[in-house]
Amino acid sequence: MTTQVWDYRLEYENERDDILDAVDSVFRSGQLILGESVRSFEREYADYHGVSGCVSCDNGTNAIVLGLRAVGVRPGDEVITVANTAAPTIVAIDQIGARPVFVDICPETYLMDTDQVEAAITERTTCILPVHLYGQCVDMRPLQELARRHGLILFEDCAQSHGARHHGQLAGTMGRAAAFSFYPTKVLGAYGDGGAVVTSDPEVEANLRRLRYYGMEQQYYVVSTPGHNSRLDEVHAEILRRKLRRFDGYLASRRAVAARYAEALAGTDLVLPKLAEGNDHSYYLYVVRHPERDRIIERMKQYDVLLNVSYRWPVHTMSGFAHLGYGIGTLPYTEELADQIFSLPMYASLPRGTQDKVIDALREVLATL
Template sequence: MVPFLDLKAQYRQIKPEVDAAISRAIESTQFVLGPEVSAFEKCFAEYCNVGHCLAVNSGTSALHLALVAAGVGPGDEVITVSMTFVATTAAVLYSGAKPVFVDVDPVTWTMDPAQVEAAITERTKAILPVHLHGLMADMDPIMEIARRRGLVVIEDAAQAHGAEYKGRRAGSIGDFGCFSFYPGKNLGAYGEGGAVVTNQPELAKRVALLRDWGQETKYNHVVSGYNYRMDGIQGAVLNVKMNYIEAWTEGRRAAAADYDRQLAKLECVRPQPPAHSRHVYHVYALCLPRRDETLSMLQQAGIGVGIHYPVPVHLQKAYADLGYRAGDLPVTEGLAKRFLSLPIYPELRPEHVAEVVEQLRKIRFVEAA
């Protein structure tokens, strides 16, 4: 048996520290924002190499706040991708804007910069690339287009804590970076959590206002805001975990390298991160022929597997009114039919990787010559 994710193993590793931190937060009675959250914001800003971090209650809230703080609203368009979790699209719709989808690159599986320019209209206000599976999108050409056309760039870094692109951390390149701390993420809270990071003080100030009912001081509401504040307990948990994030990231990368070596002769397409990128492997996905058959057989063998994501956002029933049809994004749709996510987490042992690969071999993949 190899689970897809083992959060209990991580908890056992840090149990004394995290239990003490939670107790400290409870005893302080600072249950919303407060010193634990402030300490985490400072630490995470330093980790991302940015000037400001604003902790919020979810990654979806982070995206929504970044869009609103950027001035995105009704009548605007935001260029993004459909190969993502629905939260990316939902946040655009929450702001009142319209998501405009472009296809992804067939090698990196992230936003194809070559398609962005053609998607820009007079209504375009922002570009929202998604750093999928822990690999950052190709940010230099995206930023060049955005600066030349006067557009805001918001990085959806929900899966990319600590990822790098040409030596720059996820969240530090665009106008905003948005993170999720959902429990299964590379940096996960013990509940919901998220953050907006930025290098621009005025944008940071606006996000800080918007997350806390738009108030500068108590009962002094200067803008119409939201109740998007992080809990003190989550800040305490995340503070503990910040001491381990680099070691955990290297554990994921080591497991991914082990998969790469052992899968080299199997008929599958593996992640191919560019040499200039640091992939942090929130997900280790393969592109497989006979994906559904493989999924079923691995599950029967006790291997925890998943699909990220089986139905692209533009083909989801909930977003049918956006007007997209099958065939509009051929690369995205092809990947969705072939993606399979293997177990990956820092505590995954080499024998676990070997067991997963052995089960894949038993499904009679064609060995490469």
């Protein structure tokens, strides 16, 4: 049987009765849009993070779009971020008419090099957008100081970092607001698209509630800036509520899988994930590195193991963003990394025997390179 990087089916079998009960409870409730399940999930997700507000929406990309608009980023503003991220991070910045400004990454953690941020600040900079990638947080303390000193907005992209901590603080609680994705592969994933923004700023929360509902505060009347139709549906909200109760178990399982990989692959010439100081990793992905990455991926197919690359093309090298003017060579660590990284299978319900299959095959392939 082919081993995938991610597979939800075993988890579904284990949770099937509860998931189907969640769906049935919504269908019997008489309300399918912005009902009690959405309200309850928003309250419970905010409580989990120790913040006062959570506003859900239809996907993680729109969580960034709505979030940036809600905190006051406007067309023509500059947003400092990284190119080592999923394209939706940059698509969202572009959608509101702002300009992404890239800094390079730290070669060991693959996260934003915070030492480069201050030099990237101009008179048009309004926001710093760190991406907590692969399940690990960016070093937020220097960014918080820069934001305070320069009067900038700090907005976190937490699409890949549910449950990750930095010096004890949860991802998503260290800036003015933070965006999350509930895409099915995430540590907390729905059975389709979903997203949310968390904040403890009442003004930002109020802006978000209007923006995700066309700009309305009451039905059919737009009171301010026109917004979007970006609502999380009741079914996915109820499923996420049920899964949130099991969330700490998902985290523990992922960390156990990561620990087995680390132990079994120590001593090989793979570069294994490095945990940054002060971080608790949630292991959304288990990303390793090797200069013969493409050969390894092809050879692993012979063992019926499919691996993934997140991400093969840094955003600044994509033709769709050529207008930003970042040529090859402008972000050397980001570009070098993209040629070498790949992800091993990682999900909470990954069977031990399947993980053994991956480990044994990978060790055999590495031994014959």
